[in-house]
Amino acid sequence: MLKKYRTNNYKQTQKLGENFAKEILKLPLGKNAVVLGLKGNLGGGKTTFLQGFAKGFGVRGKILSPTFVVMKRFENFYHIDCYRLKGEKDMAELGFKEIISDPKNIVAIEWPEKIKKILPKSTIYVEFKFADKNIREVSFKM
Numbered sequence: 001m002l003k004k005y006r007t008n009n010y011k012q013t014q015k016l017g018e019n020f021a022k023e024i025l026k027l028p029l030g031k032n033a034v035v036l037g038l039k040g041n042l043g044g045g046k047t048t049f050l051q052g053f054a055k056g057f058g059v060r061g062k063i064l065s066p067t068f069v070v071m072k073r074f075e076n077f078y079h080i081d082c083y084r085l086k087g088e089k090d091m092a093e094l095g096f097k098e099i100i101s102d103p104k105n106i107v108a109i110e111w112p113e114k115i116k117k118i119l120p121k122s123t124i125y126v127e128f129k130f131a132d133k134n135i136r137e138v139s140f141k142m
Helices: 010-026 046-057 097-100 112-118
Strands: 003-008 034-040 070-073 079-082 106-110 125-131 136-141
Touching: 003 010, 010 034, 010 046, 010 136, 034 046, 034 112, 046 079, 046 106, 106 112
Parallel strands: 034 106, 034 125, 079 106
Antiparallel strands: 003 136, 070 079, 125 136
């Protein structure tokens, strides 16, 4: 299923993330973690979306891009940035298989194309495109 939205500013992008988290929380637990793959250019809105998503999920910590630390954990919410990774092998050191095997976890991955071979088939992809300087087109592929 493909859903598309347009946001006109960062607050709308955050609100879209918050609302999406609330929808995810309504889903019954599956066999594995919920995995989100966020695609888009630098500055495209991925981290902004996750700030709202984390709020909707009840995370109280400050969500910043983990580009230099690769992964941040907030209880059962994991935020992973694969921008600096060379590939799937780098994820083994993070305990990625264990993380995604826990159905209580929600795992948000920026730059998922870097590790696409090890992502579950159930990964929900969220793509961000610039419509202009402030407007983003956000599409969900589930």
